[in-house]
Amino acid sequence: MAEEREALFSKKNRALLTDPLNDNNPITVQVLGICSALAITVQLKPAIVMSIAVLFVLVFSNLIVSLLRNMIPTRIRIIVQLLVVASLVILVDQVLKAYAYDVSKELSVFVGLIITNCIIMGRLEAFALANGPWKSILDGIGNAAGYGLILIAVAFFRELLGSGKLMGYEILGHKGKTIAESTGLYQLGYENNGFMLLSPMALITVGIIIWFQRSKNRKLIEN
Amino acid sequence: MDRNSNAYTFIFAIVMVIIVAAGLAFTATTLKPIQAENVKKEKMQSIISTIGVEASRDESPAKFKEFIKQQLSLKADGTVDESVDAFTIDLSKEIKKSNDQQRYPVYVAEKEGKTFYVIPLHGAGLWDAIWGYIALDSDKNTIIGASFDHKGETPGLGADINQSWYEDQYIGKTIFNEGGDFVSVKAIKGGAPVGDKHGVDAISGGTITSDGVNNMVEERLKNYIPYLKNN
Numbered sequence: 001m002a003e004e005r006e007a008l009f010s011k012k013n014r015a016l017l018t019d020p021l022n023d024n025n026p027i028t029v030q031v032l033g034i035c036s037a038l039a040i041t042v043q044l045k046p047a048i049v050m051s052i053a054v055l056f057v058l059v060f061s062n063l064i065v066s067l068l069r070n071m072i073p074t075r076i077r078i079i080v081q082l083l084v085v086a087s088l089v090i091l092v093d094q095v096l097k098a099y100a101y102d103v104s105k106e107l108s109v110f111v112g113l114i115i116t117n118c119i120i121m122g123r124l125e126a127f128a129l130a131n132g133p134w135k136s137i138l139d140g141i142g143n144a145a146g147y148g149l150i151l152i153a154v155a156f157f158r159e160l161l162g163s164g165k166l167m168g169y170e171i172l173g174h175k176g177k178t179i180a181e182s183t184g185l186y187q188l189g190y191e192n193n194g195f196m197l198l199s200p201m202a203l204i205t206v207g208i209i210i211w212f213q214r215s216k217n218r219k220l221i222e223n
Numbered sequence: 224m225d226r227n228s229n230a231y232t233f234i235f236a237i238v239m240v241i242i243v244a245a246g247l248a249f250t251a252t253t254l255k256p257i258q259a260e261n262v263k264k265e266k267m268q269s270i271i272s273t274i275g276v277e278a279s280r281d282e283s284p285a286k287f288k289e290f291i292k293q294q295l296s297l298k299a300d301g302t303v304d305e306s307v308d309a310f311t312i313d314l315s316k317e318i319k320k321s322n323d324q325q326r327y328p329v330y331v332a333e334k335e336g337k338t339f340y341v342i343p344l345h346g347a348g349l350w351d352a353i354w355g356y357i358a359l360d361s362d363k364n365t366i367i368g369a370s371f372d373h374k375g376e377t378p379g380l381g382a383d384i385n386q387s388w389y390e391d392q393y394i395g396k397t398i399f400n401e402g403g404d405f406v407s408v409k410a411i412k413g414g415a416p417v418g419d420k421h422g423v424d425a426i427s428g429g430t431i432t433s434d435g436v437n438n439m440v441e442e443r444l445k446n447y448i449p450y451l452k453n454n
Contacts, residue, residue, distance in 0.1 A: 040378065042377070042379035042380075043378050046378055071235065073227065073231055073232040073235050073236075074226065074227060075227065075232055076236060080235075080236075080239060083240070083243055084243075087246065091246075091247065091250060094247075094250050094251055094254050094258075097258045098257040098258050098261070099257070101261040101265070101280070159379075162379065163379060194427065194428060197379050197380060197428060198428075
């Protein structure tokens with residue numbers, strides 16, 4: 001009963017939101033969801049839309065599984081979780097196709113890929129099955145935000161250095177066929193780094209972020 | 224009831240699946256007409272965009288009616304098959320039939336007193352289907368507009384075939400050479416030579432998608448040679 005009287009935003013509950021942003025980040029600390037971090041971080045816009053979609057799916061699947069946690073038979077819990085996640089993803093996909101056709105085109109195959117995002121199954125298994133609905137919602141928001149944060153950071157560097165654009169806008173100037181036709185940095189002979197567009201650079205960028213994070217956050221250094 | 228008993232597990236699984244299936248089936252059926260409408264409008268929008276008519280998706284049905292005068296489905300020999308509605312032909316299915324069995328849709332447009340021919344395309348890219356439309360001028364040779372799209376090509380690389388910088392390269396290219404032989408228009412790796420009437424720059428890093436576009440354009444347009452040559 002003590003749990004019932006706990007304030008909505010008690011210190012413990014706030015930690016559910018903030019921990020995944022840094023100390024317990026799903027990508028850089030738990031190393032989950034790496035696959036989508038590689039696939040959709042070539043440009044910033046799909047990364048942002050993907051983060052929002054994951055937020056939606058993670059919050060609602062956490063909530064549903066948490067509500068059902070005392071009813072789900074232990075032996076088929078993984079299948080039940082998968083069922084919840086898959087139906088939410090299909091729901092999102094169908095609604096987007098009907099009411100936000102452009103966004104659904106932008107996301108194309110990535111919506112389906114949310115089902116395979118290990119963060120979602122990971123949180124359901126590790127958190128929602130053992131905690132109440134409110135905590136599960138907070139945990140969902142926190143983890144999706146932690147995931148989105150890294151995704152957007154990686155996409156920012158990859159799009160900027162790889163194609164010289166952000167959100168599709170040319171911010172380093174326009175690259176013409178010759179230096180004379182170019183503007184901005186390209187006029188000085190700057191070239192886009194095509195390697196940034198390829199998957200290995202996503203891993204290396206994530207690696208650099210992990211390195212940076214660990215050098216700043218002493219708690220994460222293992223002995 | 225014991226949560227670990229077989230009976231409970233089975234009942235739970237069955238109930239859960241029925242609820243989820245009913246929910247999803249209901250959503251899918253309710254949303255289907257809206258989704259189909261979106262797809263239809265987008266098809267109209269792509270077709271008219273190749274003849275230089277820009278319209279939002281909601282305006283496109285009216286504009287489509289205004290500019291597209293005829294929708295023909297052709298037999299392999301170039302004659303018209305009246306029994307088939309060209310707009311409803313699903314190229315992704317049609318393409319699997321043998322060449323004689325296929326019906327080839329063509330949209331005849333009139334704009335500012337000139338007649339244009341819009342030919343739909345469908346093919347395979349790196350990951351999934353690619354498709355598009357090519358509009359030919361009254362001479363049935365010069366391309367006046369092209370529009371490509373894809374289901375899931377690599378973002379930033381192959382996916383760029385639906386960007387205007389890529390599509391606009393096709394404008395002014397010709398599909399027949401001076402001798403009147405069909406040569407198609409190809410995306411060339413490393414860039415097409417200046418003045419090449421049958422080549423455009425391929426997308427660097429998107430080789431397989433570019434090849435897919437080449438194959439699609441050549442394979443589809445080839446089927447229209449009898450129609451383009453005779454009329």
